[in-house]
């Protein structure tokens with residue numbers, strides 16, 4: 151599934167390195183951050199220094215030059231080890247927009263610094279409060295003014311914005327009502343946030359039920375150089391869509407890693423917790439849900455790596471990427487719910503980490519795309535039924 155035998159050995163080696171790095175960050179490290187809603191700077195730095203975040207950047211720009219299969223293995227392993235990649239995963243897939251659609255000059259300027267970790271490309275500004283899932287209804291507007299664009303509007307759920315130097319931003323350069331097709335008239339910009347914050351860009355954190363550094367970002371006459379435009383003006387929606395399959399596959403790999411973590415926790419607790427004179431795992435009512443969650447995660451994993459293999463082969467992989475995300479996010483949630491039930495009351499105690507991971511893994515049925523929208527995609531584009539919206 152993962153390629154030739156040599157590839158498999160290489161991948162196993164990478165996974166061992168990831169596991170060893172994650173082992174340096176104890177459960178207490180994650181617990182403390184969770185309590186404080188603090189960003190895992192040390193963990194992100196370690197992952198960056200080890201080269202894991204630049205795995206998809208071609209070697210000519212200083213990256214590792216590997217494909218999505220390797221990236222998915224890295225993120226799966228992070229989550230299987232009880233860590234969380236949400237603080238860093240965007241650097242992997244948002245970079246693809248710049249790589250695929252940026253000019254040679256932009257790639258030469260930014261990619262080596264992103265690969266070395268000198269610059270962090272972690273912020274991805276697409277979602278807006280009023281538009282929600284209906285991305286073509288965004289209203290943040292970039293007006294061309296000589297050799298600049300002036301941006302006004304607001305984004306929401308822009309994760310990692312306080313911990314990023316660069317932002318990939320989707321904004322309208324033509325109002326929706328002025329376009330012939332609603333998917334036109336949007337453009338992608340690479341914003342140097344070091345220049346923007348306090349000069350028209352304001353970031354406000356949102357506190358959530360999990361430790362995820364997410365924010366609202368306000369644009370008030372933010373002037374950026376015209377050279378920040380990626381690709382052609384008006385074609386930005388297509389560029390963003392191009393990157394979404396990669397994002398879905400990588401997030402699905404994280405879910406598979408979560409499911410593995412939960413199932414290992416469930417199994418060991420079921421074996422060791424004695425009630426009524428025997429391990430609770432002796433009871434089929436406890437054992438079977440764990441076995442079922444395991445089977446579902448294994449099936450989802452096959453879809454994740456089938457999607458990644460197609461992506462790496464340059465083949466269209468929309469159905470597989472979406473199904474991977476759907477199945478893996480449901481499998482991780484099933485494994486999480488089963489784990490909480492297996493732990494009984496202790497599942498709610500912070501010290502076992504189950505309640506934290508439970509909160510964390512729930513996100514993936516909503517972001518980066520919610521389950522209903524995947525089902526709509528499959529219903530319409532794969533199965534040929536009428537569009538529901």
Ligand SMILES: Cc1cc2nc3c(=O)[nH]c(=O)nc-3n(C[C@H](O)[C@H](O)[C@H](O)COP(=O)(O)OP(=O)(O)OC[C@H]3O[C@@H](n4cnc5c(N)ncnc54)[C@H](O)[C@@H]3O)c2cc1C
Nearest residue numbers: 274275276277282283307308309516517518519520522539
């Ligand atoms: C912690 C977190 C981090 C995030 N990080 C980022 C980020 O970094 N960058 C970014 O741009 N965005 C980010 N997002 C936004 C995320 O992608 C959206 O929340 C998600 O796509 C859902 O959009 P929405 O919240 O606007 O829901 P809405 O669009 O308001 O939808 C609400 C509910 O209605 C359902 N629904 C809507 N329309 C239909 C329909 N036609 N048929 C059936 N059901 C429908 C949805 O499935 C959903 O369940 C993040 C979100 C969260 C919570």
